Amino acid sequence: MANLSISQRFKLNAFFLLLGLLFLNNQKPNKHSWGFVGHERINEFAIYLLPSKLQAFFIQHLPYIVSQSVAPDKRRYISEIEAPRHYIDLDHYYVLGQDPFWNLPQNWQEAVDCHSEDTLQAYGIVPWHVIHMKYRLQKAFEQKDLTRTLKYAAEIGHYIADAHVPLHTTENYNGQFTNQLGIHGLWESRLVEIEADNFNFWIGPAQYLPSVQKAIWSVIHSSHAALDSVFKLETLVSAQILASQKYSYEYRGSTLTKVYSREFCNKYHHALNGMVERRMRAAILMVSSVWYTAWVDAGQPNLKEFQISNYENLESQDLDSTRKANSRWKQRSCH
Numbered sequence: 001m002a003n004l005s006i007s008q009r010f011k012l013n014a015f016f017l018l019l020g021l022l023f024l025n026n027q028k029p030n031k032h033s034w035g036f037v038g039h040e041r042i043n044e045f046a047i048y049l050l051p052s053k054l055q056a057f058f059i060q061h062l063p064y065i066v067s068q069s070v071a072p073d074k075r076r077y078i079s080e081i082e083a084p085r086h087y088i089d090l091d092h093y094y095v096l097g098q099d100p101f102w103n104l105p106q107n108w109q110e111a112v113d114c115h116s117e118d119t120l121q122a123y124g125i126v127p128w129h130v131i132h133m134k135y136r137l138q139k140a141f142e143q144k145d146l147t148r149t150l151k152y153a154a155e156i157g158h159y160i161a162d163a164h165v166p167l168h169t170t171e172n173y174n175g176q177f178t179n180q181l182g183i184h185g186l187w188e189s190r191l192v193e194i195e196a197d198n199f200n201f202w203i204g205p206a207q208y209l210p211s212v213q214k215a216i217w218s219v220i221h222s223s224h225a226a227l228d229s230v231f232k233l234e235t236l237v238s239a240q241i242l243a244s245q246k247y248s249y250e251y252r253g254s255t256l257t258k259v260y261s262r263e264f265c266n267k268y269h270h271a272l273n274g275m276v277e278r279r280m281r282a283a284i285l286m287v288s289s290v291w292y293t294a295w296v297d298a299g300q301p302n303l304k305e306f307q308i309s310n311y312e313n314l315e316s317q318d319l320d321s322t323r324k325a326n327s328r329w330k331q332r333s334c335h
C-alpha cells in the first residue's frame with residue numbers, strides 16, 4: 001500500500017472492513033461454535049478501540065483475528081501444555097479467610113521459587129502466560145513479522161478474555177463441589193448466547209499500560225472477587241424457580257440438547273446485575289490496550305513494512321524466547 005493515495009487507502013480499508021463484516025456474518029455462531037461467540041466478539045470489538053493507524057492494520061486482518069480467537073481452546077485437545085494457560089486455581093494457594101494473593105508472587109520466577117513450576121502448571125498459569133504472550137507480541141512487532149504478530153495478537157486476546165471469567169480462578173470451576181454442575185457453560189457461554197446482542201461493546205479508546213503484569217493481576221483479583229456472587233446467585237435463583245423449569249431442550253444442529261432454560265438464564269442474568277457484560281467490556285478494553293501497549297513498547301514500527309514469515313518451528317522458538325525472558329527476572333524469596 002506504499003504508493004497509494006489517502007483516498008485509495010481509505011477505499012482499500014473500507015473494502016477490507018466490508019470483507020471482514022461479510023466474513024463475520026457467515027461466522028455467526030452455529031451448532032458447533034456457539035460457545036466461542038464471546039471470544040470472537042471480544043477480539044472483534046477490541047479492534048475498534050485501537051488508534052486509527054493500528055486499527056487500519058488490524059481491520060485488514062479482522063477475519064483472522066476473530067477466527068483465531070478460539071485457536072487456544074481448540075489446541076487444548078491436542079497439547080497437554082495448553083490447558084493450564086487458560087485458568088488459575090487461586091483457592092489452591094490459600095485457606096478461606098486468607099488473602100488469596102498473599103502467598104502468590106506475580107513474577108513468574110518468584111512464583112516458581114515459591115511453589116515449583118510443576119505446582120504452577122498443575123493449578124493454572126493464565127496471568128503469567130498473558131505476560132509471556134505480551135512479550136512475544138512485542139517481539140513480533142519489533143521484527144515486523146506479520147505471521148507472528150497476527151497469531152499472538154489473536155491468541156493473547158483469548159487468554160485475556162479467559163482471565164476475566166470468575167470461574168477461571170477456582171478449582172470449583174464448574175460447580176462440581178457445590179452441586180452446581182454446568183455453571184461454567186451457563187456463565188460464559190449460555191448467558192452470552194442469549195444476552196450479548198443487548199450488550200454495549202462501545203468502550204473508550206485503548207490505553208497504554210505501564211505494567212501489563214499489574215494490569216493482568218488486577219483482572220485476576222476482580223475475577224476472583226466476583227466468584228462469590230456467581231455461585232450464591234445461582235443458588236438463589238435456582239431456589240426461586242421450579243426444578244422442572246430450570247432446564248429446557250434446544251436443537252444444536254440436529255441434536256436435541258439439554259440447556260439452561262431462557263427463563264432461568266434471564267433471572268440469573270438480572271440477579272448478576274450485568275456482571276457478564278461488565279467482564280466482557282473490561283476484557284475488550286484490556287485486549288485492545290495490550291495490543292496497543294505491545295506496539296508502543298516495540299517502538300511503534302511502521303505497519304506497512306510487515307512481512308509474512310516462516311511458520312515452521314514457531315512453537316519451539318517461542319518456548320526458547322520465553323525461557324530467556326524468564327531467566328532475566330530476578331529471584332526473591334517468598335512468604
Ligand SMILES: [Zn+2]
Pocket residue numbers: 072073086158162
Ligand atoms: Zn480458554
